Amino acid sequence: xxxxxxxxxxxxxxxxxxxxxxxxxxxxxxxxxxxxxxxxxxxxxxxxxxxxxxxxxxxxxxxxxxxxxxxxxxxxxxxxxxxxxxxxxxxxxxxxxxxxxxxxxxxxxxxxxxxxxxxxxxxxxxxxxxxxxxxxxxxxxxxxxxxxxxxxxxxxxxxxxxxxxxxxxxxxxxxxxxxxxxxxxxxxxxxxxxxxxxxxxxxxxxxxxxxxxxxxxxxxxxxxxxxxxxxxxxxxxxxxxxxxx
Numbered sequence: 001x002x003x004x005x006x007x008x009x010x011x012x013x014x015x016x017x018x019x020x021x022x023x024x025x026x027x028x029x030x031x032x033x034x035x036x037x038x039x040x041x042x043x044x045x046x047x048x049x050x051x052x053x054x055x056x057x058x059x060x061x062x063x064x065x066x067x068x069x070x071x072x073x074x075x076x077x078x079x080x081x082x083x084x085x086x087x088x089x090x091x092x093x094x095x096x097x098x099x100x101x102x103x104x105x106x107x108x109x110x111x112x113x114x115x116x117x118x119x120x121x122x123x124x125x126x127x128x129x130x131x132x133x134x135x136x137x138x139x140x141x142x143x144x145x146x147x148x149x150x151x152x153x154x155x156x157x158x159x160x161x162x163x164x165x166x167x168x169x170x171x172x173x174x175x176x177x178x179x180x181x182x183x184x185x186x187x188x189x190x191x192x193x194x195x196x197x198x199x200x201x202x203x204x205x206x207x208x209x210x211x212x213x214x215x216x217x218x219x220x221x222x223x224x225x226x227x228x229x230x231x232x233x234x235x236x237x238x239x240x241x242x243x244x245x
Contacts, residue, residue: 017048017078024056026066031071035092036215044075050096054082063087110222138193141205146171155192176200190234199232211239238242 011234024027037044051070053063067077080088080097088095140154147165151158155174162182170178172188176198177188183201190197190212197211204225206218211234221241229244 016182017050018044019050019052019081020070020077021052022066022077026069029068033075034073047201048078049075050079050081051093052081056082058083058087060087060089064092067092139175140173146185148185159207164203167205170208173197195234197234200230202229202244203227203228204241210211214239 017018021230032144047131051067053066060225063080063083067080070077072132076092079093082143083095085095085180137157138144139160140152140156141160141164142152145154146161146165146169148166148168150166150169151167152171154172157173158175158178159173160172160178160180161171162180165171165179165183165185165187167184169184170186170188171179172191174192174197175189177187177189177200179201181201182203182205183199184205184207186208186209187199187201187206188208189199191210193212195212199209199211204218204221205227209216209218209232211232214237216233216239225241225243230241232239232241233245
């Protein structure tokens with residue numbers, strides 16, 4: 001007896017992923033990554049990660065060791081960008097292409113700020129599948145607080161939070177982020193390469209801040225800004241901050 005054939009539905013979708021771009025020596029880069037993870041607990045937890053090795057000269061064994069080292073840290077690599085087919089086998093994450101370009105972040109070794117914890121730019125946020133081009137950026141307004149464990153991702157434009165962003169919560173925006181309450185969690189503005197994005201909040205108590213891929217923890221900001229109404233922006237590859245008056 002023949003059964004009725006059922007079609008398989010296949011959809012194309014665009015997702016945001018953290019793109020890690022290691023540099024050599026890899027052991028030194030891992031130290032900077034561990035520092036970011038320690039200063040922002042749970043940053044990589046449950047988050048899709050793409051490993052970009054397009055600028056590295058690696059053989060299969062070295063690439064496999066790199067993926068294993070990240071796995072030991074709870075960083076689950078969903079795909080590898082820039083690897084040759086000969087470097088990949090069935091035990092490795094698949095090769096990926098077509099990610100939407102995002103601004104690269106380079107930290108000169110001579111820059112004194114690069115020596116501070118939290119300034120090592122271990123990651124950027126990028127769309128890993130090219131999305132449909134939109135005519136203009138839009139905005140998202142959240143009328144309720146962002147609670148611990150929630151992750152709001154809006155690559156299309158600005159995000160405005162009428163309430164607060166709780167510790168353990170995060171907001172990722174393609175444009176600027178406006179918080180009319182306390183910013184206690186993580187705020188990542190300009191996530192797809194917008195260096196003009198800014199972060200505004202009425203009370204700064206953030207765990208992690210980022211603009212266009214450059215990361216900073218609140219501990220790295222002047223103590224007098226803690227608990228104050230603050231705006232943050234990017235200037236010469238460094239996050240600047242000042243009080244809102």
